[in-house]
Amino acid sequence: MTEKPAKLLPPNPTIGVFDSGFGGLTVLRDLLPLIPGARYIYLGDTARLPYGSKSRETIARYAVSSAKFLEEQGADLLCIACNTASALALEDIKQAMPIPVVGVIQPGAEAALATSEASPSTPKSVLVLATTATTQSHAYAQSLNALGLAATEKACPLLVPLVEEGWIDHHVTAEVLRIYLNEAFAEAPNAQTLLLGCTHYPLLQPLIERTLAELNHPMTIIDSAAATAADVAAYFPPNPNGAPATSRFYATDSIEKFQRLGSAFLNQPVSEVHLLDLGG
Template sequence: MNSPLTIGVFDSGFGGLTVLRALLPLIPGARYLYLGDTARLPYGSKSRETIARYALSSGRFLLEQGAEHLVVACNTATALALEDLKADLPIPVTGVIAPGAAAAQAVGAAGHVLVLATTATVQSGAYTRALEARGLAATEKACPLLVPLVEEGWLEATPETIAVTAEVLRIYLAEAMAEAPQATSLLLGCTHYPLLKPLIEETLRRLDYPLRLIDSADATAQAVAGQIGTRAAVGVATSTAFYATDSIEKFQRLGSRFLGQVLPPVSLIDLGG
């Protein structure tokens, strides 16, 4: 029997669980380790140097736990710390930006892609560079209110909270389309945003914006599966272990929403400041 492949996944919080959710059916029989650095979120408001330090400590922790492939399931950390991680760690490292850009190219994005992302990701210009390298133009739109709305459960709590989220999303999309009316594809540049997909699709229909939707979480999972292949331990069930740096009860509660299934007990760890 082969030993299971160990895949480490990390994010500043819960959003990266959408990447893990997409990975689970693609690479069965693997051992998955997920770290949510909840004590130090949001990464999006930190400097590049601080984000790199946080990302390196998260990556090193997962390496110590046996990770053989690291997935940076955070757009901000990918934009600002991916090269640091690749230089520091002796294992393959995959971020979420290049797979998202490649997916946009693969669907025939007709030259112009609208990217919704956090402020830090937009300010990094990482998606613009990745898309332009593939011959595609890009307009990046910062949507700072979407992550807290998702994490507060305002997609489902009450009709009033759902209406607030829908209106915030409508404003962002209307502003973005005014800036890039030529866009034909919409790339979700934050791993929280897959939870918004049904609302985004509904809003696009109401606004009559016929954009093709590209999910960078799904694209990342497909990219990792392509790199790893189908190496899975014969006769071994998929296993998952979860770590958080703060509020494990909250992580388990919100994480279940992002993963689409109940999380097992979450281990609390300390990665320092």
């Protein structure tokens, strides 16, 4: 992680996890086994998604209001498990928060760098799959370029709705993915590292791996959700004897949909979701 924690936080912390919707639950899924004894508070701002269609100022306002709610609930650290908010509002959130804030973009970029350094003979070129809003921000390219890595960003706007439809192993999704990858390879034929720049995409990783094999284009896959969870865990001391982590879920709309999709993203039942009104 770029900014090492000045000191470790409590071994049984409260950790706030924020996303505009459901995708950030893949970050929470990776966090749960890493910090035993943690109390997680997850907020999905489902009433105001998609963030990608909003202005930077509006995204920052929404994200900061959500961050403040989590801090008021006792969060010792805030994880922005949202690529759009990380790309466009991370500095606003950090300035508004008295607690550490971790986004998803820098951890993913640094994980790509670690892969590159572990394989010196591999071309230092990274292909980033992300949403249109994230690619238009060029946040991943900027982070990767700053680390000395070339970056090609490919917008894959159909993948999020396909994942939310539950079509994670559907022939339609496979064909859409094949088209996106072929288009990306035409622009970046030498890329050997694939960075999943959307928190929905870890659910597609098995399909991505099969598609890469079928295209005879092997790549090292970087899951930015897993990289972010590892960065968050670095803020806390080891606590192997901690009690199992607990989670409390909030959504600003669509409670039933959150429970249904959330269970798939988290890979365990989301039995109770609390409705929260954060205003306009």
